Amino acid sequence: MKVTAWCTAKWKDELLVWDKIQYGGSGKFYVHAEDEFDVWTPYIIVMNTIGDFVKLGNADFPMVVKSSGEVTMETGVSLSTHCDADITYYPFDTQSCDIVIGTVVYTQSQVNMTIEEILTENYRENGEWELVNLAGSRHEITLDEETETLLTLTLTLKRLRPFFLINLVVPLMLLSALNVVVFALPVESGERISLSITTLLTYAVFLSVIGDSLPNTSRSSPIVGVYVLSTFVLSVLAVCLSVLLLNLHGRQGETVPVCLQRAFRCRLCACLTSGYRGWNGKENANDPRGDCSYRKTGPAPEVVSVEKTEVVNGEEFPIEVHKGSRRIERGMVGVDVKKTAPGKLEPDVDWHTVARALDRIFFWSFLTVCMLVCLVVTTLWVSH
Template sequence: MEPGAPGLLCLCLCLCLAGVLLAPGCRGAQGRFAYKLLHDLFANYSSALRPVEDTDRALNVTLQVTLSQIIDMDERNQVLTSYLWVRQAWLDAHLTWDKDDYGGIDSIRIPSSYVWRPDIILYNNADEHFGGSMETNVVLRSDGHIMWDSPAITKSSCKVDVSYFPFDGQRCRLTFGSWTYNGNQIDLRNRLDTGDLTDFVENVEWEVLGMPATRNVITYGCCSEPYPDVTYTLLLRRRASFYIFNLLLPCIMVSFLAPLGFYLPADSGEKVSLGVTVLLALTVFQLLVAESMPPSESVPLIGKYYIATMTMITASTALTIFIMNVHHCGPGARPVPPWARRLILHHMARLCCVYEVGESCKSPQRAPGGRGSRGDAGGPWESPGEGGVGAEAGGCPRDHCPCHHDALLRNVGYIAGCFRRHRANQRRTGDWKKVAKVMDRFFMWIFFLMVFLMSVLVLGNAA
């Protein structure tokens, strides 16, 4: 070991030991200065008085609101529940110090209950417990400026307009102001022209378009002094995808089933049942919408669509009952009137492409009331009283036939008359069935067009 090495080693050990012993002392000095500062500041301080040197001057208070999350929007009760960060800043003239006298301490954090705080509340609060901000610490600087950041879950009243639900937008206002101090005592101002949305958590139902802030000075009827407030207007737009896929599209698809009731054969017995089933399904959807909407005079757009569709289905079911009555006209019914034959069986049948077996839309139709074939007229028997023609065809004159030939001809004439009456009844019944079929096809296209136009109208109003 070189000479002088043990002394150098001892010196290093002493310096290290001194550093270990002095460091806690330095930190302890800062703690003692902070304790002394707290004691000196609040020795003669009262948090009940407004901290101004001149009581005739107003205290400037700045407000900044940060929207963190939209928790819930209760349309039925018209209440918006949101999570906010509220920052208030003001100057306390009684809480200043020289930082050089207290070890360079420039700011301290103390409980907010130690200092005077402005009674800024949410004017349109809808919370039954009227909860305020949390009791968080305030940051106190050496020049007397105080900054108080506190989170708050607020329930505010919001006028909800559901006229265009589910394609609606809402404007919810959050109005902050002092409850007891007027504008001559506290001058409340907004720090920024808009609410802070940098830390906003996206909501699954609502899209935030903006949050502008405005300062208002209002003189209320109870008092002659002006009261300033800061109002944040939360601009919301509903995300309509959920309601489109769960309420609107099922309604449109069910609505297109209603005209198909006219396409069902009348003998199936399910025409009226289909209309009633569709009407009940739409009633269920209507009740689901009504449960979430406020009971107001403003009917939502989707509610109007449901009502119009249910009215259309009710009319289609009533028409179906009438057409089924026409279809089941028996042999005792009157013949089809000439105007109905000309209008329905001729013009409307060609318009709706209703044709019989073996015909098509482009094939020429028979004249209204014409006979389809000679066989329809009763075959070889023209009339009960024209038995002589048949007898002459048989080569036996009536005057020279035996007596039993007369009885035979009478029986044949009776059978021919029954056959002709039966064919006439069948023809009359077939005409009424064709009238019912043409009316079914005509109203089917009419109601298809109505459903399409209503759907386009609803989507157009939503846009």
């Protein structure tokens, strides 16, 4: 922490007392430290400085000596002190930093320091921090049976939020939506891998930016850093899953393993692949096609041919004519119906159907995870 302040020190020197009447009514005089007239000054230093230990006081500023023996030393100081920052809630954090002032060679019986007042009328606001409170306290420490006095100035600083909201928090939350949009992008566009890799690289840049703006400490981990890292992991996972889905889309003509066919013969699969709709364009809960198993009591009709297709609510469905029956059924998009055994019809699941279902599953999974992570991070920030 860097602080520029104006410090005033006062003490009484019994050797500098005179009767001003005897000296023509002169009640005070000014003296510099380098003048021939030697004036004693206390050796006071900042104990928690991160630089060299330098005695407070500047020879360029004159000291005022009064006839009562009171000496006043005023000097401007620029301090760089150590501050143990807690960055858990960065950039919505509040820090408490101390400036410890003490003597090295004097005991309490020789130099007893106290704080009279702390003035903040001339304080200039900082563009990043808001000064919430400034307090002073006095402590006594005992070393080798000698008691010394320490003065502690405590600054409570609150980080200003608008800059970080605009340049960090809001862009991060909007960027997390790109992990979800990856699975909404059609595979046929050919831009899915490009989008996922671009999102991944953007998160890598944000990680470096956040790392440069934080102090190097391992005592606390910022929530925003954990949030960026978690979304970065999701972005890496999105790239891997995108490659997997592209591989599945390219397996047209290959047979889907039986275990996967059984896994995707369910109502969820129909919903994830746009589902089956009845004559009126609405889902028919009583229709056996919703169960994907087509269990019937009688013999299954045999599919002879497909006469034509019909468009319902913007979706195109083939109309199948069954031998020995006047019933006409619409088939599911991407699922071919085959005859397997008397009394049962099963859809023939292809790789395109599997990929479409996985697209929907990954889309809703990533959306849920991203919303939960954003909600948890926001709750922690607001509660703080």
